[in-house]
Amino acid sequence: MPDTPIKALFFDVFGTLVDFRTGVAREAERLIAPTGKTLDWGAFADAWRGEYQAGMEEIRSGREGYVRLDIIHRRNLDRILPRFGLEHLDEDTRAELNLAWHRLDAWPEVPAALARLRTQFRIAPLSNGNIALQVDLARRNNFLWDAILGGDFSRDYKPKAQIYLDAVDAFGLKARECLMVACHSSDLAAAASHGLHTAHIARPDEHGAGRGETAPSVTVDFAAADLADLAEKLLIPR
Amino acid sequence: MPDTPIKALFFDVFGTLVDFRTGVAREAERLIAPTGKTLDWGAFADAWRGEYQAGMEEIRSGREGYVRLDIIHRRNLDRILPRFGLEHLDEDTRAELNLAWHRLDAWPEVPAALARLRTQFRIAPLSNGNIALQVDLARRNNFLWDAILGGDFSRDYKPKAQIYLDAVDAFGLKARECLMVACHSSDLAAAASHGLHTAHIARPDEHGAGRGETAPSVTVDFAAADLADLAEKLLIPR
Numbered sequence: 001m002p003d004t005p006i007k008a009l010f011f012d013v014f015g016t017l018v019d020f021r022t023g024v025a026r027e028a029e030r031l032i033a034p035t036g037k038t039l040d041w042g043a044f045a046d047a048w049r050g051e052y053q054a055g056m057e058e059i060r061s062g063r064e065g066y067v068r069l070d071i072i073h074r075r076n077l078d079r080i081l082p083r084f085g086l087e088h089l090d091e092d093t094r095a096e097l098n099l100a101w102h103r104l105d106a107w108p109e110v111p112a113a114l115a116r117l118r119t120q121f122r123i124a125p126l127s128n129g130n131i132a133l134q135v136d137l138a139r140r141n142n143f144l145w146d147a148i149l150g151g152d153f154s155r156d157y158k159p160k161a162q163i164y165l166d167a168v169d170a171f172g173l174k175a176r177e178c179l180m181v182a183c184h185s186s187d188l189a190a191a192a193s194h195g196l197h198t199a200h201i202a203r204p205d206e207h208g209a210g211r212g213e214t215a216p217s218v219t220v221d222f223a224a225a226d227l228a229d230l231a232e233k234l235l236i237p238r
Numbered sequence: 239m240p241d242t243p244i245k246a247l248f249f250d251v252f253g254t255l256v257d258f259r260t261g262v263a264r265e266a267e268r269l270i271a272p273t274g275k276t277l278d279w280g281a282f283a284d285a286w287r288g289e290y291q292a293g294m295e296e297i298r299s300g301r302e303g304y305v306r307l308d309i310i311h312r313r314n315l316d317r318i319l320p321r322f323g324l325e326h327l328d329e330d331t332r333a334e335l336n337l338a339w340h341r342l343d344a345w346p347e348v349p350a351a352l353a354r355l356r357t358q359f360r361i362a363p364l365s366n367g368n369i370a371l372q373v374d375l376a377r378r379n380n381f382l383w384d385a386i387l388g389g390d391f392s393r394d395y396k397p398k399a400q401i402y403l404d405a406v407d408a409f410g411l412k413a414r415e416c417l418m419v420a421c422h423s424s425d426l427a428a429a430a431s432h433g434l435h436t437a438h439i440a441r442p443d444e445h446g447a448g449r450g451e452t453a454p455s456v457t458v459d460f461a462a463a464d465l466a467d468l469a470e471k472l473l474i475p476r
Contacts, residue, residue: 070410122373130408130410131385131387131408131409132408132409132410134385135360135384135385135409138384139384144382145383145385146373146376146377146386147369147372147373147383147385147386148384148385148386149369152408153391170368170369170370170390171369171370171373172308172368172370
């Protein structure tokens with residue numbers, strides 16, 4: 001346990017709190033199957049997510065001004081559709097399909113664990129997902145956030161320094177009073193480099209069965225099997 | 239009732255949701271009375287709040303880059319203390335007293351009315367108060383916000399246009415799908431000029447007994463006696 005009391009927890013969302021692959025595959029099937037097309041829906045989700053980093057890199061690099069993740073998701077969707085023979089998918093279906101990212105379900109233990117953590121810590125998503133997206137995920141999964149920080153607040157994308165520094169500052173805290181929670185070692189490495197504490201959550205099935213981090217590849221303060229396990233490690237019995 | 243369904247409510251906070259004069263006077267008495275000094279605590283609160291607009295005007299005008307309201311409150315505190323013979327008040331007490339603005343109580347009907355409104359609308363504070371301040375007020379008064387928008391999010395202060403436009407945009411909505419709720423006609427006039435709907439809440443005692451707006455001085459979509467009354471006017475029976 002760190003020496004300084006931790007006062008706030010910041011959460012990665014895609015992968016860490018919600019199962020995006022299952023949700024995107026489900027929404028793709030719901031919206032595309034009625035057109036008569038049958039795909040490997042998981043592969044479709046993988047392809048879409050596969051464009052994620054490149055889309056944000058345009059903003060992180062400064063080549064483009066900030067645009068919210070909804071817009072990047074939509075560009076990426078338009079980019080992958082031809083690979084699946086869906087270049088003629090109509091505009092309304094594309095717009096609706098883009099909301100798949102607003103309709104993701106939490107991993108099973110998350111809502112209850114987050115509610116427990118909320119009793120002793122300030123909590124906020126620190127995600128690249130924009131505010132409207134986070135609000136929809138929160139409403140769907142009963143996440144009660146103190147604030148929504150991350151991409152829209154900082155007008156940039158993780159792992160840029162500003163995302164982490166702005167979050168610490170917004171809560172009026174010092175970095176060592178904050179804990180970044182993620183299932184991606186790269187996110188935790190960036191947070192730690194700015195003085196935040198870090199907790200890794202194992203998500204072995206993030207990208208499909210057996211395709212996710214089971215343990216951190218960097219030094220962390222906590223390594224947990226899931227969010228309920230992290231709550232056990234962090235919460236002070238009262 | 240407007241033609242377009244309202245999907246989100248944005249709330250002014252100081253005066254509209256919380257009774258800042260009583261709270262600041264209470265905190266001033268709690269922290270200053272032990273030094274042996276007796277003041278008109280309400281007059282002290284009035285003096286502090288009296289510096290509010292001038293402090294923000296430095297940022298709104300562009301003469302100074304964005305600084306959060308906590309910092310402006312502190313500058314204003316330092317400015318008024320000599321008027322009350324408190325120029326020697328120590329640093330720790332000043333810092334603690336500045337948190338008076340984080341420790342304000344809601345007007346009595348607000349928490350329950352806000353919870354009811356939350357069942358049918360996205361809700362967010364659209365206040366000049368910074369995020370850490372809003373989080374403390376929310377925790378103290380059981381406000382469950384979908385997001386915290388306003389000063390810190392837009393890095394500027396009401397009634398600058400960007401505050402209202404950013405809020406609409408963050409929720410992915412059109413201005414006419416949003417309703418600004420405030421007890422200050424000037425705030426509602428600004429919101430309306432950007433296409434938002436408006437609701438006025440009467441707060442006849444905002445600045446002390448009989449010193450507050452009992453009715454809007456501008457055209458609004460709704461004029462309510464308090465937030466419970468607005469909930470009655472807005473909520474669709476289910």
